Amino acid sequence: xxxxxxxxxxxxxxxxxxxxxxxxxxxxxxxxxxxxxxxxxxxxxxxxxxxxxxxxxxxxxxxxxxxxxxxxxxxxxxxxxxxxxxxxxxxxxxxxxxxxxxxxxxxxxxxxxxxxxxxxxxxxxxxxxxxxxxxxxxxxxxxxxxxxxxxxxxxxxxxxxxxxxxxxxxxxxxxxxxxxxxxxxxxxxxxxxxxxxxxxxxxxxxxxxxxxxxxxxxxxxxxxxxxxxxxxxxxxxxxxxxxxxxxxxxxxxxxxxxxxxxxxxxxxxxxxxxxxxxxxxxxxxxxxxxxxxxxxxxxxxxxxxxxxxxxxxxxxxxxxxxxxxxxxxxxxxxxxxxxxxxxxxxxxxxxxxxxxxxxxxxxxxxxxxxxxxxxxxxxxxxxxxxxxxxxxxxxxxxxxxxxxxxxxxxxxxxxxxxxxxxxxxxxxxxxxxxxxxxxxxxxxxxx
Amino acid sequence: xxxxxxxxxxxxxxxxxxxxxxxxxxxxxxxxxxxxxxxxxxxxxxxxxxxxxxxxxxxxxxxxxxxxxxxxxxxxxxxxxxxxxxxxxxxxxxxxxxxxxxxxxxxxxxxxxxxxxxxxxxxxx
Numbered sequence: 312x313x314x315x316x317x318x319x320x321x322x323x324x325x326x327x328x329x330x331x332x333x334x335x336x337x338x339x340x341x342x343x344x345x346x347x348x349x350x351x352x353x354x355x356x357x358x359x360x361x362x363x364x365x366x367x368x369x370x371x372x373x374x375x376x377x378x379x380x381x382x383x384x385x386x387x388x389x390x391x392x393x394x395x396x397x398x399x400x401x402x403x404x405x406x407x408x409x410x411x412x413x414x415x416x417x418x419x420x421x422x423x424x425x426x427x428x429x430x431x432x433x434x435x436x437x438x439x440x441x442x443x444x445x446x447x448x449x450x451x452x453x454x455x456x457x458x459x460x461x462x463x464x465x466x467x468x469x470x471x472x473x474x475x476x477x478x479x480x481x482x483x484x485x486x487x488x489x490x491x492x493x494x495x496x497x498x499x500x501x502x503x504x505x506x507x508x509x510x511x512x513x514x515x516x517x518x519x520x521x522x523x524x525x526x527x528x529x530x531x532x533x534x535x536x537x538x539x540x541x542x543x544x545x546x547x548x549x550x551x552x553x554x555x556x557x558x559x560x561x562x563x564x565x566x567x568x569x570x571x572x573x574x575x576x577x578x579x580x581x582x583x584x585x586x587x588x589x590x591x592x593x594x595x596x597x598x599x600x601x602x603x604x605x606x607x608x609x610x611x612x613x614x615x616x617x618x619x620x621x622x623x624x625x626x627x628x629x630x631x632x633x634x635x636x637x638x639x640x641x642x643x644x645x646x647x648x649x650x651x652x653x654x655x656x657x658x659x660x661x662x663x664x665x666x667x668x669x670x671x672x673x674x675x676x677x678x679x680x681x682x683x684x685x686x687x688x689x690x691x692x693x694x695x696x697x698x699x700x701x702x703x704x705x706x707x708x709x710x711x712x713x714x715x716x717x718x719x720x721x722x723x724x725x726x727x728x729x730x731x732x733x734x735x736x737x738x739x740x741x742x743x744x745x746x747x748x749x750x751x752x753x754x755x756x757x758x
Numbered sequence: 759x760x761x762x763x764x765x766x767x768x769x770x771x772x773x774x775x776x777x778x779x780x781x782x783x784x785x786x787x788x789x790x791x792x793x794x795x796x797x798x799x800x801x802x803x804x805x806x807x808x809x810x811x812x813x814x815x816x817x818x819x820x821x822x823x824x825x826x827x828x829x830x831x832x833x834x835x836x837x838x839x840x841x842x843x844x845x846x847x848x849x850x851x852x853x854x855x856x857x858x859x860x861x862x863x864x865x866x867x868x869x870x871x872x873x874x875x876x877x878x879x880x881x882x883x
Contacts, residue, residue, distance in 0.1 A: 374820075597797070627818075628820050
């Protein structure tokens, strides 16, 4: 077989079949102004070391998270990942097929997945978790679709405290599937009346905890209101370390908990690959998306692991499957499980406490500055500041002073005047006393 | 049981007054293997003949079950939730799926009787 995916005769045959004369004719629907007439002007091929030198010089223009006092959160958090995590995930025993199609031969992989699921369920306070999704935002969209299957209703209510990118992904994946999505306005102070948006067509209410602005609220009353209307409460957690310190969503009446697992084991990774967490109640397990690992015994009574409830999945259920996800984030979920196992329960609590203490110190130091208000009443490791002028300007001026000072809200929610001066600041165990001092000093200078 | 009628999709329906009790045939249950779950509709659901009305899952596959006649679901066999294997053990008895109020009894005429169904199944090899 020749390693040529398409020969000229192949192309001609296909073009004739669709009735056009050239490949370019297939692109006539794209406006001419949006098309490139020739290749981009790139330098010619160069030797390996020349490329390395050129790219290193280019990379040096960026200020990386590890090279400066770093206080950016907003859905991705810089935590220390122990070197042992990287070492362990590279062991040859784990280098087999990440999503086993003949699952029983990969007992080690399945056992790791089973332990991952157990940890996710325990941390979120739920009965059952799947073997992971692509990331937090797609897990959120899948949860909305699942609530629709469970309730057979088309509506979803999204909190104004839901991460804007999660909102976008959920709306994108729901738009053409006939969902009716209501979005509550942005709620930087953590106060909103979602109950008023629920009706008898509402399948679910989606809230983030802690929310996009850092705020933590007791979800118990909301859960009751949601359940009274026959809808499900979906709780989104983007900073999973928070659950080491604050109440699990499952203890407050959540029906589905989804989250981003990036904080443990995965790292910032330039924005991906990340790790979607998905947990729910036992009674809804057959409507759950994704792969699910189960524990059983073999013919001789020995403990073993299998992929279970596969009839929900696409390779068996075809178009009636609960989801078109046919995989999981295997490597990231392995790293997550190893990191969490190394921490243990007391280690996770300690880590969460450290993050919270750092954030409290920072909030106190910043609120001592006259022109800054902390608008988040109760928070874990992230809170929102109201500045006296546009937050985006402040962020660049802080960067000019060598500090990555936070996430300007307009960056994700542009064009809303009342959000323009809001800055979200996050702290983790990786922020030193010097980092905090550097941010406070730089902030004094720029505000 | 001459009042039992069968579809070519292997559902059976037994007429009791204006009600129809339905399930899947012993042949279908045997072909599916060990049945692990039966997804039944909500009470009050109205279906037309041939609409999907339930889903039956065995260890290897999930299959749709279709309404043998048009009507409204008035009762479901909750016992299948705990013991789906009743379908394998007694498909025509304890393994019943649901009861429906038949809206058009003339539709029953399109279905096979016991002996016609038996011949039909033999023809499937």
